Amino acid sequence: xxxxxxxxxxxxxxxxxxxxxxxxxxxxxxxxxxxxxxxxxxxxxxxxxxxxxxxxxxxxxxxxxxxxxxxxxxxxxxxxxxxxxxxxxxxxxxxxxxxxxxxxxxxxxx
Amino acid sequence: xxxxxxxxxxxxxxxxxxxxxxxxxxxxxxxxxxxxxxxxxxxxxxxxxxxxxxxxxxxxxxxxxxxxxxxxxxxxxxxxxxxxxxxxxxxxxxxxxxxxxxxxxxxxxxxxxx
Numbered sequence: 001x002x003x004x005x006x007x008x009x010x011x012x013x014x015x016x017x018x019x020x021x022x023x024x025x026x027x028x029x030x031x032x033x034x035x036x037x038x039x040x041x042x043x044x045x046x047x048x049x050x051x052x053x054x055x056x057x058x059x060x061x062x063x064x065x066x067x068x069x070x071x072x073x074x075x076x077x078x079x080x081x082x083x084x085x086x087x088x089x090x091x092x093x094x095x096x097x098x099x100x101x102x103x104x105x106x107x108x109x110x
Numbered sequence: 111x112x113x114x115x116x117x118x119x120x121x122x123x124x125x126x127x128x129x130x131x132x133x134x135x136x137x138x139x140x141x142x143x144x145x146x147x148x149x150x151x152x153x154x155x156x157x158x159x160x161x162x163x164x165x166x167x168x169x170x171x172x173x174x175x176x177x178x179x180x181x182x183x184x185x186x187x188x189x190x191x192x193x194x195x196x197x198x199x200x201x202x203x204x205x206x207x208x209x210x211x212x213x214x215x216x217x218x219x220x221x222x223x224x
Contacts, residue, residue: 097169
């Protein structure tokens with residue numbers, strides 16, 4: 001079975017401070033990991049995926065297979081980063097359905 | 111269209127009625143997914159289509175739920191004899207293929223059962 005855990009429901013940080021959203025997963029094979037973001041009144045959209053190894057909007061995430069983690073980090077948070085963030089896992093089964101974590105709401109205060 | 115389109119955006123209905131939710135995927139996307147977002151359960155997978163066939167229906171919560179896809183494009187999710195616990199936002203996503211291509215989501219249909 002595949003499972004994704006996001007231990008923090010809410011993260012509140014000041015503008016310019018670093019922010020780290022934790023994500024841990026369980027999966028017996030080699031998963032694909034994603035971060036999705038939902039800004040206020042917008043649809044869920046892909047932020048980044050581990051296979052791309054790129055930085056989007058200043059965010060990075062490294063897949064740590066030993067710790068089964070895929071934490072999302074940004075060194076200097078901006079007010080526009082306030083949103084709901086979901087970590088998601090896709091396995092190797094046909095269809096590659098996404099299993100989502102419970103989500104972390106990020107609030108960046110001025 | 112530019113993105114995944116879902117209709118209606120909101121649906122309020124009485125317990126026991128049937129409802130149909132529609133999803134128009136991005137043109138050319140062969141894979142289509144339905145998810146449900148509810149307060150108690152978070153985001154859950156319901157069903158996946160590759161073309162017109164549904165190889166994975168494992169997330170459908172009961173036999174009151176069914177879905178079909180025609181012409182490799184539009185999909186409808188039908189809930190029969192709705193119950194209050196069916197209240198949720200139903201999200202549709204599509205991707206170019208099922209090989210771990212990014213999934214693009216619609217705005218969802220907010221379903222409220224009175």
